[in-house]
Amino acid sequence: MQRSTRLLCSALNAIVSVLVVTIAPAAVAQEKFKYSFQNPPDISSVYKETHNIEVGDMPGHIVRVSSLQTVYPNPGPAPSYAGVRVKEANTVLHSDLRNGSGVTAGYIVSTLENGDKIFMEANIMLHAAPGDDGKPTIRVTQTSVITGGTGKFKGIRGVLRATSTTDLKTASRGALTEGEYYLLD
Numbered sequence: 001m002q003r004s005t006r007l008l009c010s011a012l013n014a015i016v017s018v019l020v021v022t023i024a025p026a027a028v029a030q031e032k033f034k035y036s037f038q039n040p041p042d043i044s045s046v047y048k049e050t051h052n053i054e055v056g057d058m059p060g061h062i063v064r065v066s067s068l069q070t071v072y073p074n075p076g077p078a079p080s081y082a083g084v085r086v087k088e089a090n091t092v093l094h095s096d097l098r099n100g101s102g103v104t105a106g107y108i109v110s111t112l113e114n115g116d117k118i119f120m121e122a123n124i125m126l127h128a129a130p131g132d133d134g135k136p137t138i139r140v141t142q143t144s145v146i147t148g149g150t151g152k153f154k155g156i157r158g159v160l161r162a163t164s165t166t167d168l169k170t171a172s173r174g175a176l177t178e179g180e181y182y183l184l185d
Contacts, residue, residue, distance in 0.1 A: 030182045035160055037079040038176045045070040045091070045171035060099035067092045068171050074113070081153060082183060085113045091122070100128030100138050100168060108144060116151035120144040120160070140164045140172050146181050155184035 050066040070089045072078035078085045093106035104124040111117055122144045131137035146158040158181025164172035 030184050033082060033158075033181050033183070034179075035079070035081075035158070035181060036176075036178045037077075039070075039164075039172075039174055040077055041174050043070065043072065043077070044173045045089075047169075047171055058098070060097075062095075062097050064095040064097060064104075065093070066095070070171075079110075079177070081110075081112065081118060081156065081181065084116065084152070086110045086118075087113050093122070093124070095126070097126065097168075100126060100136055102126055112153070114151070116149060116153045118149040118153050118156055119147050121147055126166070136167070138166045138168060140166055140175075142175075142177075144179075153183070155182075157182050157184055 045068040048067045048069055050064065052062045052064050055061040055063060068091050070091075072086055072088065074085065074087070078087075080086060089108055089110045091106055091108045093104050095104040096102045097104075102125075104122075104126060106122050106124075108120040108122055109117055110120070122142055124140060124142045127139045127141075128136050129139065140163065142160075142162040142164075144160045144162070146156050146160065148154065149156045158179060160177050160179035160181075162175050162177040164175035166172040
């Protein structure tokens with residue numbers, strides 16, 4: 001991994017750690033919720049828009065801006081917060097990738113079935129390596145900080161961690177996301 005990428009990863013981890021430390025004291029007296037959801041293989045995010053710009057300093061180095069949407073059909077499995085199902089999640093990302101590996105950051109807005117929304121900031125590491133079939137597989141490691149919401153979820157705060165794979169064309173599949181969140185007053 002490039003030195004600049006390692007430094008950026010360290011900086012992102014430090015930022016997430018600071019956010020967790022600032023969130024935790026405020027949440028001590030609040031109800032803590034565990035979060036765990038495995039996206040079924042048949043539910044995946046769909047890229048709505050993607051723009052790749054070649055940097056020009058080396059082959060395969062791109063800056064990418066993309067938006068994607070995940071829709072959870074009802075009935076069917078869907079993540080939930082305090083018992084309220086997520087209807088859809090919309091994500092806007094910006095990436096710095098070298099042959100599929102690199103860093104991505106962005107924002108997620110989840111719309112719940114009751115109309116409330118939950119907002120998150122995501123930091124993502126992508127690592128491209130040959131898969132079992134010899135084709136490149138990109139492993140995704142994501143940390144999302146829940147920064148707030150609307151309605152019942154106005155005071156939501158927390159941290160979620162996810163792992164998945166992608167090919168950068170069909171978005172990620174089978175993501176396992178775990179973490180915890182608090183509903184603050």
